Amino acid sequence: MIEARGLTKVYGSKKAVDDLSFTVSPGIVTGFLGPNGAGKSTTMRMILGLDRPTSGQALVNGQPYTAAKVPLREVGALLDAKDVHGGRTARAHLTVLALSNGLPKRRVDEVLELTGLTGVAKKRIRGFSLGMSQRLGIAAAMLGDPDVLMFDEPVNGLDPEGILWIRNFMRSLAAGGRTVFVSSHLMSEMALTADHLIVIGRGKLLADMGTKDFIAQNSATTVRVRSPQADQLARALAERGTQTRQVDGYLELSGVATDQVGDLAASRGITIHELFQQRSSLEEAFMELTRDSVEYHAEVPTAASGSVPGGAA
Amino acid sequence: MSAPVAQRPQQQQAGGVTFVNVLRAEWVKFWSVRSTAWAVLALVVVTIGITTLFSWGISESYDQLDASERSDLDPANASLSGLFFGQLVIAVLGALVVTAEYSTRGVRSTFTAVPRRLNVLAAKALVLAVVAFVVGLVTCFVAFFIGQLFFASVDIDVSLGDPGVPRVIIGGALYVVGCGMFGFALGTLLRHSAGAITTAVALLLVVPPLIGLIPDALGGEQISKWFTSNAGTHIMETVSSTEGIGPWSGYAAFTLQWLVLLVIGAWLVKRRDA
Structure with a gap:
């Protein structure tokens, strides 16, 4: 279990993390979601005692991480896969970590096996691809067989196979009763992996709820139907009090399940070519929520804005 | 790629982050990069x-020396003259032991595994000091005997039994340790390889001969006498070449200087974000 209590980190005049309080529970994957620069990595570093909070504190299993007797057994963390000395072999890197915590040496072989790195154990890390580095980071995180795992943007830059592997891996860890805390700036990724979401923007907590609730709250579900007798269907639906819109050749309606639309059409003898439920994109929901808290806005020039690039000079 | 399985082996025994465990880790870490072996080899060869x-x-030129030059010649000390360059090699290694952690950001892995940062620093320092001493001692012994082989041809060689000679050789090893620690201290302070190495070279090699230029009214002579290598090298002399400073008082002054830098550096390492 991870607890953040009023965590705050100030760099100069900028609040990178602003009074964050949350709890990460065992047995589920908790997503830590926020746009780039929202303070996710800083928060994770503070949990590990790498960065000193300006105020507030973080507890892991009830105590500050830095007080742990066997730190690698408390938390396994993968912050940045490239945070290693490239001149060392994978095995040497893991051996150093295992020795420092007094972990048995066979753990090194076990985690190499677990992450499929046994074959490259004697290779120097600087020759590793990002995917291999990521696996090495996970191997290091698993060394102490910890109850709490923390991954910072673990799927960034990975190929689909690697992404799938990590996703399944995190799920299996949580299913085994561990606490899994994983950050991402991609809502779609979190929707697939996380059971619970902690959403931050500009260092502030924006949401702390189940992923399903988050999606339900932040995205409207609509039903789309395509029919050669669209007008007839629209009238039938209007009689039931359901308003429809024409969108891209479909009728779009909300507040009705697909079953009802299908039944209605059948009872009136209306032909249907397509009928499906559609969620407004999760990314859209996420962007809506974090709109005011995005650190760096990219200006999208539009004709209406009237400003021509370079023309203002 | 096999399907990921997060099996849970029963909780195994683990000794925890004791100093001895951290020391073992730092020992393996020290030797697990190639640059270490190269640096040690360079120290010996240079x-x-x-x-x-x-x-x-x-x-070869002994015949051309006048009487005062001959009497100034300290054959034991002269046989360790290679340390003039060797000191830089060990200082660079000392700096890199710390700065490589920061430049590769491996320091985050290190401090995640061992949150008690001063333990890491102490273990690193101890590994460096032990290696510097052992390698320094072997190197100084070999250098001493090679030097005396040449000096024997002009009949000015000394042997291990002569007064002060064992202390000169052990002193050579201790001086190597001091130079390594100088680099190490600067590494903790500056966290930057280039900065730490440049500063180490400046403090050990470039500034010492120049610092005497400070006017005596400002204590130039005293400052110069006690400044880093000016003070530290007296431990490698059978007879002190500077008045008012002996082998051990000089070495103590030298040690005090890197110790002060190291204490400030250690305080910063503990305080700063990794």
């Missing part, structure tokens, strides 16, 4: 090589 050339040169 020191012995320069000593060989220098001793050869002295023995």
Whole structure:
């Protein structure tokens, strides 16, 4: 279990993390979601005692991480896969970590096996691809067989196979009763992996709820139907009090399940070519929520804005 | 790629982050990069090589030296002349032991595994000091005997039994340790390889001969006498070449200087974000 209590980190005049309080529970994957620069990595570093909070504190299993007797057994963390000395072999890197915590040496072989790195154990890390580095980071995180795992943007830059592997891996860890805390700036990724979401923007907590609730709250579900007798269907639906819109050749309606639309059409003898439920994109929901808290806005020039690039000079 | 399985082996025994465990880890870490072995080899080769050339040169030109030059010649000290360059090699290694952690950001893995940062620093320092001493001692012994081989040709050689000679050789090893620690302290302070190495070279090699230029009214002579290598090298002399400073008082002053830097550096390492 991870607890953040009023965590705050100030760099100069900028609040990178602003009074964050949350709890990460065992047995589920908790997503830590926020746009780039929202303070996710800083928060994770503070949990590990790498960065000193300006105020507030973080507890892991009830105590500050830095007080742990066997730190690698408390938390396994993968912050940045490239945070290693490239001149060392994978095995040497893991051996150093295992020795420092007094972990048995066979753990090194076990985690190499677990992450499929046994074959490259004697290779120097600087020759590793990002995917291999990521696996090495996970191997290091698993060394102490910890109850709490923390991954910072673990799927960034990975190929689909690697992404799938990590996703399944995190799920299996949580299913085994561990606490899994994983950050991402991609809502779609979190929707697939996380059971619970902690959403931050500009260092502030924006949401702390189940992923399903988050999606339900932040995205409207609509039903789309395509029919050669669209007008007839629209009238039938209007009689039931359901308003429809024409969108891209479909009728779009909300507040009705697909079953009802299908039944209605059948009872009136209306032909249907397509009928499906559609969620407004999760990314859209996420962007809506974090709109005011995005650190760096990219200006999208539009004709209406009237400003021509370079023309203002 | 096999399907990921997060099996849970029963909780195994683990000793925890004791100092001895951290020390073992730092020992393996020290030797697990190639640059360490190269640096150690360079220390040995440079020191012995320069000593060989220098001793050869002295023995060749001994006939042309006048009486005062001959009496100033300290054959034991002269046989360690290669340390003039060897000191830089060990200082660079000392700096890199720390700065490589920061430049590769491996320091985050290190401090995640061992949150008690001063333990890491102490273990690193101890590993460096032990290696520097052992390698330094072997190097100084070999250099000493090679030097004396040349000096024997002009009959000015000394042996281990002569007064002060064992202390000179052990002193050479201790001086190597001090130079390594100088680099190490600067590494913790600056966290930057180039900065730490440049500063180490400046403090050990460039500034010492120049610092005497400070006017005596401002204590130039005293400052110069006690400044880093000016003070530290007296431990490698059978007879002190500077008045008012002995082998051990000089070495103590030298040690105090890197110790002060290291204490400030350690305080910063503990305080700063990794």
